[in-house]
Amino acid sequence: MRKITALAFGVVAMLASTMAYAETLLDRVAIVVNEQVILESELNELIENVRTEVRNSSGTMPSDTALKTQAAERLILQKLQMQMAERMGIRIDDAYLDQAIASIANENNMPVDALRQEVTREGASWAEYREEIRKQIVMSEVQRASIQRRIYMSPQEINLLADIISQQGDQNTEYRVAHILVSLQDEEGNTDEPAARQRAERVLELARAGDDFGQLAITASSAQNALEGGDMGWMTINSMPTLFASALENQEKGHVAGLLRSGLGYHILKIQDVRGAQQATNEEVLARHILIRPSVILSENRAQQMLQEFREQVIAGEKSFGELAREHSADPGSATENGVLQWAVPDIYVPEFRDRVRQLDLNVISEPFRTTHGWHIVEVLERRQQDVTEQRLLEQAQQILYSRKFQEELDVWLQELRDNAFVDIRT
Secondary structure (H helix, E strand, C coil): CCCCCCCCCCHHHHHCCCHHHCCCCCCCEEEEECCEEEEHHHHHHHHHHHHHHHHHCCCCCCCHHHHHHHHHHHHHHHHHHHHHHHHHCCCCCHHHHHHHHHHHHHHCCCCHHHHHHHHHHCCCCHHHHHHHHHHHHHHHHHHHHHHHHHCCCCHHHHHHHHHHHHHHCCCCEEEEEEEEEEECECCCCCECHHHHHHHHHHHHHHHHCCCCHHHHHHHHCCCCCHHHCCEEEEEECCCCCHHHHHHHCCCCCCCEEEEEECCCEEEEEEEEEEEECCCCCCEEEEEEEEEECCCCCCCHHHHHHHHHHHHHHHHCCCCCHHHHHHHHCCCHHHHCCCCECCCECHHHCCHHHHHHHHHCCCCCECCCEEECCEEEEEEEEEEEECCCCHHHHHHHHHHHHHHHHHHHHHHHHHHHHHHCCCEEECC
């Protein structure tokens, strides 16, 4: 089960209302994306929210032109992914959304009510915040469904990475990396490599001279995280794209690397910070679950109700967990084993499932909960210290390799999505 991409608490800032756009104005179409439109108010709101973020972070404010270009591209990609979600029939119901928001609140060490107060205190509507989270989850599902079939990991790659992990032991270092991608394409979408290299060399020169890297990213980067100043978060050498790893390994805070050539263009990297790797949990759990997948003929409410009934039947001693799993669970790998999963580190599961098995007491059946896979009830049977065997190393290597390849393919897929769309920018 692949984790859903983490949802930042900073979504609040991207929704906060601003006095500059408080007046009611006659709206107009700013961009046409296939058969749908992006309004000028949407574009202006995103631009103003980014300005607020830059001011709050004491960064250097990019030019209006750079902000407008990056905001337009962000909204275009969002619109294209939401259009694809519509075609694929991807929906996120309120029950799943409530769980995702509860997870966000938990990660920020606060109850949901406190999160709601924080959102409204910052000037954003709670309803808008919920819909923004729903949109982020939908786009994550579209990306997962579109990209996972493009990923191939050979046994040789997995074994090689497992050997590296075994040799490194606890010596891993994490890097906070910022990234700029200078695209090979010009503003008209035509490939012009000499011009791209010239632009990239100029950006690299400015970065090495000490210019604000975040502003440079907003101004010059074609990467999806440009509006966040190119921030890629914390990564180990093993988890980052191979092209980046070779340029950053054993480098120190402040190091600027480039130019790194890929099929998309020229990459420039900066190490914003370095720290010792955060230790993953050393606990494994043995759990069992029953999965019910909603469908055209099985509603979300009915799936949840079925699991609630199963839970009550087991607690009352009317039926056994294993019997119900064999008869009803939609997980073929565990259903034949009475619902029992293999020993696993909780981190390999999607966030909602991971959090449940971490928090549950032994031999307690959870209330029904939703993940991207459907509705579950789960029971933790045993816990043990992590067994660092060869098989465990292979599983860890496979997970890291998948994450790395996913990120590499995501950038390519987004570029393809943009190139194949009809886009008319009218502002």
